[in-house]
Amino acid sequence: MSRFITIKDIARKLDISVSTVSRALRDTYDVNRETREKVLAMANALNYRPNFNATGLVNRSSHNLAVILPFVTNYYFSAVITGIQEVAYQQDYNIILHITNDSPERERAIIKNLAASNLDGLLVAISSDADACAHFQQVIDSGVPIVFFDRVPDAIKTSKVMQDDYNGAFDAVEHLIGRGYQKIAHIGGPQGLGFTRKRKKGFLDALAKHGLPVNEEWIIHSGFSREDGEADALKLLKQKKRPDAIFAANDRKAIGALMALKKSGIKIGAQMGIIGFTNDPASTIVSPTLSTIAEPAFEIGKRSCELLLKHISKRNFIPEEVILPGTLIERESTLR
Amino acid sequence: MSRFITIKDIARKLDISVSTVSRALRDTYDVNRETREKVLAMANALNYRPNFNATGLVNRSSHNLAVILPFVTNYYFSAVITGIQEVAYQQDYNIILHITNDSPERERAIIKNLAASNLDGLLVAISSDADACAHFQQVIDSGVPIVFFDRVPDAIKTSKVMQDDYNGAFDAVEHLIGRGYQKIAHIGGPQGLGFTRKRKKGFLDALAKHGLPVNEEWIIHSGFSREDGEADALKLLKQKKRPDAIFAANDRKAIGALMALKKSGIKIGAQMGIIGFTNDPASTIVSPTLSTIAEPAFEIGKRSCELLLKHISKRNFIPEEVILPGTLIERESTLR
Known part of the structure; x- marks a missing residue:
């Protein structure tokens, strides 16, 4: 690579002061437009790169x-x-x-x-x-x-x-309710995380709005992996009172739950609705495909x-x- | 953050020269072991970080x-x-x-x-x-x-x-042959890439070893996405002479092919064997699950x-x- 171009090179070429070049590059108020444009054009012509090394001198930026x-x-x-x-x-x-x-x-x-x-x-x-x-x-x-x-x-x-964790969760649970599910479980993430709390609150508030019961046994907190989702779903299956739908805190957990339930002979959708949160590409690969809240x-x-x-x-x-x-x-x- | 520790601080603390500290840190041959250990211990005690700024002076490393x-x-x-x-x-x-x-x-x-x-x-x-x-x-x-x-x-x-692209491809195709597939297609990546060529060569050599025909119409090159795999598989379906198995250059293409064929009513495995290359976690989510070559x-x-x-x-x-x-x-x- 060739020697790095500095603001001194630009100043010399234009026959103006280094300080003017520096101020022009930073776009300070005391440089007129014409000068600024000349400096920028020359900087461009010389392939001047502020992140090479000169910037450290100009404004202490490392980029x-x-x-x-x-x-x-x-x-x-x-x-x-x-x-x-x-x-x-x-x-x-x-x-x-x-x-x-x-x-x-x-x-x-x-x-x-x-x-x-x-x-x-x-x-x-x-x-x-x-x-x-x-x-x-x-x-x-x-x-x-x-x-x-x-x-x-x-x-x-x-x-x-x-992302809007609260409203996303709320929408997911309202979607389940709109499809006729009434006994809705939640498999969540670790309790310490803020967005885990917000998704859970969206879940609880949607149930409350529609007068549906909150069953503490249907709320499980664990990790975010597919394996966590599998384990959570099998716990739900073992309970005397079974839920008829699951809202999972993310798609990986939802996919784990879906696959574990399918293996246990549960008809996904008909017997147990499942919705996730993410819109991981895997949600269109799993069969049946996974409803979810797409995160931006x-x-x-x-x-x-x-x-x-x-x-x-x-x-x-x-x-x-x-x-x-x-x-x-x-x-x-x-x-x- | 506190002032950065430099090799001067280490030298001062140990009452030795900066040059000795520098050479000890670089482990040059002319520093005895005892001195080197003293320097490293002090560097550690002071939380000296060569990548903060001192290294530029010592050996021009930015880390x-x-x-x-x-x-x-x-x-x-x-x-x-x-x-x-x-x-x-x-x-x-x-x-x-x-x-x-x-x-x-x-x-x-x-x-x-x-x-x-x-x-x-x-x-x-x-x-x-x-x-x-x-x-x-x-x-x-x-x-x-x-x-x-x-x-x-x-x-x-x-x-x-x-990864061993050639032998991986060879093993994948021999696996298909071992399972009784005889008319094997290949949906590959862009022709310009070296590993694409190697996987294709492994495919061709496995066919040759087992005396199976190479049908040029069963070799399709396109991109690496799931959509590319879908399109490639549909092209294969339209041909008068249909293959009975597909070796895909990666799992995303294989999964695209698998899903497109399933949608077209083809029984995966029984009517059309599919094997990929990667061991993407999605290969265990798709149904039926995807045989593949796991890349390290x-x-x-x-x-x-x-x-x-x-x-x-x-x-x-x-x-x-x-x-x-x-x-x-x-x-x-x-x-x-």
């Missing part, structure tokens, strides 16, 4: 963003990353990816070892058990902005981007990254909470 | 690796990333993630804009149509090592990590990253080609 999340091997998070990447690529930012494996210890170790000097901001989905979020507050206090998405800590005041995963990635860039460019940017609606998708698993 | 790949929203690549991340995390390296969306233009733009000054090395799976790989050769020539995985360019001499995706990520770190630590490291075997997994889609 690096860290993304910290539990997994990439599931559809939801890989779609979120793709959305983040799309915005970052357009704006010439790099994504530094950290995977916690859903371990709070690893999450803390990653934060402890972060090369904060080399980061403009963080995008984070916290691990399942991360109740104590002091390590994130420290990062924010050190002047590096964070935007949380999907799995967000309630205690930290910063921008957050989520790609859009959540995009909006999170856009918000973070606002925090980076404007230190006094007021935190925003963005809540994106899900969409009910009716498939075979809720056909009676 | 950043770039990973460039077509997608993250498929199981194979997300599992590879997880393997890469596992090694990088243990060795205190950061992963900078770039997604090409399988576009050669975007791939070239990413390479052009790479902050090479800030990278120790690259891990790359090339995009489907990337025949011209001069941009990668330029990176290597500039002194930044690259290890390719899965989708590797034949023309560039550097380390590569792949996580292991490919790990080995690629380990090899890259060898190239980084030893400039004259001789390139290695690592080929990891796949495993035949027999499921319902090849039961007659």
Whole structure:
């Protein structure tokens, strides 16, 4: 690779001061439009790249963003990353990816070892058990902005981007009720997570609205895997009073439940309705196909990254909470 | 975050020279073991992080690796990333993630804009149509090592990590033959990719070994998506001479084919055997479940990253080609 172009090269070519070039590139108020356009044209002609090395001198920007999340091997998070990447690529930012494996210890170790000097901001989905979020507050206090998405800590005041978990769950359960199911169970995620609580609340409020009973034995909390869904469904099957439908906190659990029930001879739909939450591509592969609430995963990635860039460019940017609606998708698993 | 610890702090604490600390941390031959251990213990006690900023002064390492790949929203690549991340995390390296969306233009733009000054090395799976790989050769020539995985360019001499595409395909087709299928079709990937050619060659050689005919109309090349698999299968159905089994280049295509054929009233297994390649979790969700060749995706990520770190630590490291075997997994889609 050739020697990196700096703002000095641009200044020399245009025979103006380095300071003017720097201000033109930052678009400050005291540079006239004509000068700014000349500078930008020359920067472009020389293939000047602020993230190569010069920016550090100009405005201390590294053009690096860290993304910290539990997994990439599931559809939801890989779609979120793709959305983040799309915005970052357009704006010439790099994504530094950290995977916690859903371990709070690893999450803390990653934060402890972060090369904060080399980061403009963080995008984070916290691990399942991360109740104590002091390590994130420290990062924010050190002047590096964070935007949380999907799995967000309630205690930290910063921008957050989520799907509408409450209304999504409410819609899912109303869909079951509209199809005639009356005894509705919920297989949820770990109790500590905010979005788990919101989906459960949507479930409970939909039952309440329609005067349906809440049976505590029909509410099971466990993990988010297909295996968890299988185990939860088999627990429901063993109960004296059996539910006639299940609202699962995500599609992987719903698919596990569907497959386990099918294996046990239950007719999905006719004897037991099932609805999930995500719209994982697997929900159209499973047979019968799975009704679900489609999450705007790609859009959540995009909006999170856009918000973070606002925090980076404007230190006094007021935190925003963005809540994106899900969409009910009716498939075979809720056909009676 | 507190002030960054530098090697000067370590030197001051131990009352030895900065140069000795630097050499001890690099493990050069002229530092005795006792000194080295004292330095490492102090570095550890002070929570010294070479990737914060000091390393640039010591050995010009940024501890950043770039990973460039077509997608993250498929199981194979997300599992590879997880393997890469596992090694990088243990060795205190950061992963900078770039997604090409399988576009050669975007791939070239990413390479052009790479902050090479800030990278120790690259891990790359090339995009489907990337025949011209001069941009990668330029990176290597500039002194930044690259290890390719899965989708590797034949023309560039550097380390590569792949699954055994040829033998995996051969085993898949022999499995079909062993189950009694005689008229075997192949729905493959784009013709330009090396691993596509290898899987096709394994298919052809297995047919030849068993004296089975090659019907050119039963070999279809298209993309890697489920939709491509559906379209390919429907093309096969329309032919006067119908095959009785399909070897698909990946599981997504196989699943698309399976679902399209099922919809057309074909009994999977009995009337048409199907085998894929990947062992995507979806292959156990589809009904009937899909026989396949399991790829060691996580292991490919790990080995690629380990090899890259060898190239980084030893400039004259001789390139290695690592080929990891796949495993035949027999499921319902090849039961007659």
